[in-house]
């Protein structure tokens with residue numbers, strides 16, 4: 588069984604990977620402050636900005652692969668904390684990529700669709716990047732450093748949604764909770780993306796850990812969809828009424844950081860490389876519902892202590 592280190596084990600993506608990968612890999616985890624209760628070989632609460640501690644942990648563990656999900660993801664916070672965003676999303680990525688190189692481990696850096704400015708959408712891997720905000724700039728710098736420091740590196744660009752282990756809400760949970768409570772919610776009709784359920788993303792990552800692919804890969808949902816349509820699909824799948832869904836425009840919102848209007852990703856390359864089926868929004872949301880029904884969310888929440 589391969590040894591896999593997940594950074595950001597208490598996060599939305601990291602916790603789902605730690606639960607989904609239980610029988611596939613021997614797992615270890617790094618997070619900033621919390622702890623995980625999932626069965627792991629080794630774990631540490633350490634700041635990946637600390638190069639020496641990061642390298643020491645990886646040197647002792649000797650993983651076959653590192654999935655680097657840890658990041659500062661709050662887009663509006665990053666906008667007013669530029670130095671911190673670059674420290675965590677770029678510098679710490681260089682640290683872990685260097686540590687992986689020295690240990691002979693494959694490095695998988697989870698990046699974002701936001702590296703594109705969102706003017707055209709349907710972006711291919713080689714499309715020119717032009718970040719619209721500080722978060723995306725720092726992630727793009729992280730991509731460059733990861734590829735530079737690690738000779739066996741994959742940059743997986745994505746737009747994820749799923750169940751959180753922590754009390755905080757991802758986009759789909761915010762939609763889910765709002766619709767469940769019957770609140771009026773405004774969904775953007777002019778923002779497009781290609782969302783992928785974290786667990787579907789995880790199946791693709793498991794394949795990437797095992798295969799020979801290196802370089803940049805879009806690992807996203809197979810469908811370009813507006814946030815409004817995504818919200819309507821979620822309501823359909825979970826059986827919530829749609830009368831409280833209000834179409835709105837991002838141009839009328841007061842977000843601190845600029846967002847790309849159409850950050851949809853072209854997944855043709857991933858479809859050729861991977862056997863994992865990349866689901867559309869409806870199929871992904873149906874799997875999300877099934878996870879709730881079979882007790883996955885409770886297991887996920889028990890897996891993380893903060």
Ligand SMILES: NC(=O)c1ccc[n+]([C@@H]2O[C@H](COP(=O)([O-])OP(=O)(O)OC[C@H]3O[C@@H](n4cnc5c(N)ncnc54)[C@H](OP(=O)(O)O)[C@@H]3O)[C@@H](O)[C@H]2O)c1
Nearest residue numbers: 595597598599600618619620621634635656657658746747
């Ligand atoms: N969520 C999205 O919509 C989205 C979309 C596209 C791409 N992505 C990318 O997907 C990845 C995962 O995102 P996510 O939503 O799962 O993030 P998240 O829920 O905010 O989790 C972030 C994780 O990183 C850890 N962390 C933060 N700073 C750290 C540091 N300096 N040292 C060590 N650990 C640190 C946190 O630890 P603590 O819990 O202990 O603080 C937490 O485990 C990120 O790389 C993000 O850029 C996310």
